[in-house]
Amino acid sequence: MLPVALVGGALLPYDVTMLHSVSAATANPANSASPRFFESVGIRTGSRVLDIGCGNGDLGRFVARLAGPPQGEVVAVDSSEAALALACAAGREPNTAPITYRAADLAADLHDLSRFDVIVGRRVLMYLPDASATLARLVGLANPGAILAFQEHARASLPFGLAALPLHRRLYDWVWDTVAAEGGDVTLGLRLVDQMRSQGLSIVQARNEGVLIQPDHPSFLPTLMRIMLPRLIEHGVASAEEVQPDTFAQRIRDEHRAVGGTIVWDQAFLVAGLVAG
Numbered sequence: 001m002l003p004v005a006l007v008g009g010a011l012l013p014y015d016v017t018m019l020h021s022v023s024a025a026t027a028n029p030a031n032s033a034s035p036r037f038f039e040s041v042g043i044r045t046g047s048r049v050l051d052i053g054c055g056n057g058d059l060g061r062f063v064a065r066l067a068g069p070p071q072g073e074v075v076a077v078d079s080s081e082a083a084l085a086l087a088c089a090a091g092r093e094p095n096t097a098p099i100t101y102r103a104a105d106l107a108a109d110l111h112d113l114s115r116f117d118v119i120v121g122r123r124v125l126m127y128l129p130d131a132s133a134t135l136a137r138l139v140g141l142a143n144p145g146a147i148l149a150f151q152e153h154a155r156a157s158l159p160f161g162l163a164a165l166p167l168h169r170r171l172y173d174w175v176w177d178t179v180a181a182e183g184g185d186v187t188l189g190l191r192l193v194d195q196m197r198s199q200g201l202s203i204v205q206a207r208n209e210g211v212l213i214q215p216d217h218p219s220f221l222p223t224l225m226r227i228m229l230p231r232l233i234e235h236g237v238a239s240a241e242e243v244q245p246d247t248f249a250q251r252i253r254d255e256h257r258a259v260g261g262t263i264v265w266d267q268a269f270l271v272a273g274l275v276a277g
C-alpha cells in the first residue's frame, strides 16, 4: 500500500511523493487551464507573490517566471514537509523570481509572512475546513490593490462523452466521495465568487473551463487511481477488489477507445479578485 501523509491529523489531498512518477505525457489535465489563467491576472515583474498550498511547486515556479527578477519574489507555503521538500528539490529556473518555501498551516494564523501584491492557489481552498476563514487571513496579508487568484474545482454530473463511461464515472465518484470523507468542500468551485466577495474583493475574472481527456493521449486516470487508492480504501469508499488496480489502466483505456472522442472529466473554476486600492 502507498504511504499516506498526515497534515495536522488530516489526510493530505494526495501522496505528494507520487508526483515524482507523473511524467509529462501523463500530466494532470486539470492543470492545463492554469497557465492561461494565471498569466492573465496581471502578475507584473517585481511583484511579491504568495503561492498557498504549493504542493510540488509547479504553480509557484510558473508565477516566478511572471514576477521575474530583479525585484520579484515568490513565497510558497504548504503544511506538508514532503511537499516542500519536493518543491525545493525542483530548484530555481534561470531568469525567474527567487522562491522561498515556508511551512505554514492555512487553517491557522498566517503571521510573519509580510504583505503581498498577488496571492495565488490551485486546488487548495477546497481541501480546507473553512475556506472563508483562510480567505479572510489572506486578505489580511494583501497590499492595497493586490490580486487574489485561485483555481478550484467542484463535483458535477461528470464525466461525460459520446456514450456512457461507467468505469470513468466510478473513478470520478470514488475520488469525490473520498474528498468529501476527508472534510473537503466538494462545492467550493461554485462558492468561490461569493466567498471572495464576502471578503470585500471585487471580482475581475470568473471562468469555468472543462478538463478534457483526449483519445490519442496517455490518460492521467490510472495515475490518479494509484494516487487515490490508499485513501479510497482508508475511507471505505472502495475496496481493492472493486478497483482491481492491476487491470485498471487497461480497462480505462478500453472504455475510452470503445466510446471514442473527447471526455469531459472535470471543471476548473478560475476566479480572480482585487483588494480595494
Ligand SMILES: C[S@@+](CC[C@H](N)C(=O)[O-])C[C@H]1O[C@@H](n2cnc3c(N)ncnc32)[C@H](O)[C@@H]1O
Pocket (backbone or CB within 6 Å): 007, 012, 013, 014, 016, 052, 053, 054, 055, 056, 057, 058, 059, 077, 078, 079, 080, 083, 104, 105, 106, 107, 121, 122, 123, 124, 127, 128
Ligand atoms: C491538491 S494539492 C495542490 C498542490 C498545488 N497547489 C498544485 O496545484 O499542484 C493541495 C496542497 O494543499 C496543501 N494543503 C492542504 N491543506 C493545507 C493546509 N491546511 N495548510 C497548508 N497547505 C495545505 C497540501 O499539502 C497539498 O500540497
